[in-house]
Amino acid sequence: MPDDSPLKPSTIAVTAGRPPHEPDRPLNEPLTMASTYVAGGDLEYGRYGNPTWAAFEAALGELEGGSCLAFASGLAAVSTVLDLVGQDATVVAPRHAYNGSIMQLADLEARGRLRARLVDVTDTDAVVAACADAALVWLESPTNPALEVADLETITRAAHDAGAYVVVDNTFATPLLQRPLDLDADLVVHSATKFLSGHADVLLGAVVTRDPELLGVLKNRRDLIGAIPGSLEAWLALRGLRTLHLRVERAQANAQELVRRLGEHPAVGEVRYPGFGAIVAIVLAQGAMAADLLTRKTSLWVHATSLGGVESTFERRRRWKTEAATIPEGLVRMSVGIEDVEDLWDDLRRALDGCVG
Structure with missing residues (x-):
């Protein structure tokens, strides 16, 4: 293979971020536990x-095609990005999005810091119109938990024409299935707690950009407020x-097969799936009580609020008052x-059978 x-992506996931291939160097970057370094260097x-x-x-x-900064959590990354928005500026965001992001926007608006304009990201014309006086356009695609898909390219172009920055939360798709920076987004945000780490044992966030100036500003903010990751994390x-790449490939294949079968079960009134990824949403035909019953009747599927791990989890999202x-x-x-x-299907089918009215 030529050097250039x-x-x-699957090769990058395995090879990037490793020490040089030199005699007696470890294959993996060691865990460095240090709060203080000898003066005279960069740290x-x-x-x-x-x-x-x-x-x-x-x-x-x-993997994302930019430069990355790690944060203590996904919400620490979100907060640091939103902190860059000027006083009383407008932020356009999906009406259906990660609950933590929406709650942060609501909190900042309640304190008079910014104005949040929530939109239906599937209505591209309406989103484009909402960008007219925005300072920042925050996008998810697919959205959490509605699994709506946005026209990222068109919306990004309109936002830039209006002078706004564009941020895409790429947690659900991961850089293996979607690279928003290639569509001219300014920033990509991840809850690395989810698919990137993949084992339900880490709290970590990340921001990626191709803009050196934005990277420097975000780095300075991280240094100042201390929203830093732990070394072990x-x-x-x-x-x-x-x-x-292996986990996404297997989980996505499982999701696509389950989507096919779920659509044929009488307890399921609607299946939502964007066609890619490992997140599926179903709407139970008998409503909230049936959905709650489903989450209590499985033995393999785990009732839990997070996502993106090697284990299958699910939850009724409206159990949260802020949804x-x-x-x-x-x-x-x-x-x-x-x-x-x-x-997975046998466990799910048995539980769904008990949810038929």
């Missing part, structure tokens, strides 16, 4: 950088990232794992 041939103090963070940032940055996330009122009461968000699909 680009590596495929100086533990809040400014860490070799373990840097390895994770190098790998995710290469970064090490675990990088370890999980090595198998991202959007436009999300159906009977909607169950399902994070499909990498178990055998026949076992």
Whole structure:
């Protein structure tokens, strides 16, 4: 293969962020536990950088096609980005989105910091119109938990024409299925807690950009407010990232087969699936009580609020008081794992059979 041939994403996931291939060097970046460094170099103090963070940032940055900064959590990354919005500026965001992001916007609006304009991202014309006086356009595609798909390219172009920055939360799709920076988004946000780390044992967030100025501003904000990742968390996330392509491939195949079968079950009134990824939403025909019953009747599927792990989890999203009122009461968000699909279906079918009116 020629030296200038680009590596495929699955290869990048395995090879990026590793130490040089030199005799007696470790294959993996070691876990560096340090709060203080000897003066005279680039690090100086533990809040400014860490070799373990840097390895994770190098790998995710290469996967997304930009430069990455790791944060203590996905919400720490969200908060740092929103902190860049000027006083009383307008932020356009999906009406259906990650609950933490919507709650942060609501909190900032209540305190008079900014104005939030929530939109239906499937109505591209309406979103484009909403961008007219915006400072920031925040997008998810697919959205959480409604699984709506936005026309990222068209909306990004309109936002830039209006002078707004564009941020895309790429947690659901991962850089293996979608690279928003290639569609001219300014920033990509991840909850690395989810698919990137993939084992339900890490809290970590990340922001990726191709803009050196934005990267520098975000780095300065991270240094100042201390929203830094732990060394162990970064090490675990990088370890999980090595198998991202395998996990996504298997989980997506499982999801697609389950979608086919779910659509034929009488307890299911609606199946929502964007055609890619491992997140599925179903709306139970008998509403909230049936959805709650479903989440209590399985033995393999785990009732839990997070997603993106190797294990299959699900929950009724409207059990959270802060979930959007436009999300159906009977909607169950399902994070499909990498178990055998026949076992997943058998467990799910038995529970669904008990939810038929």
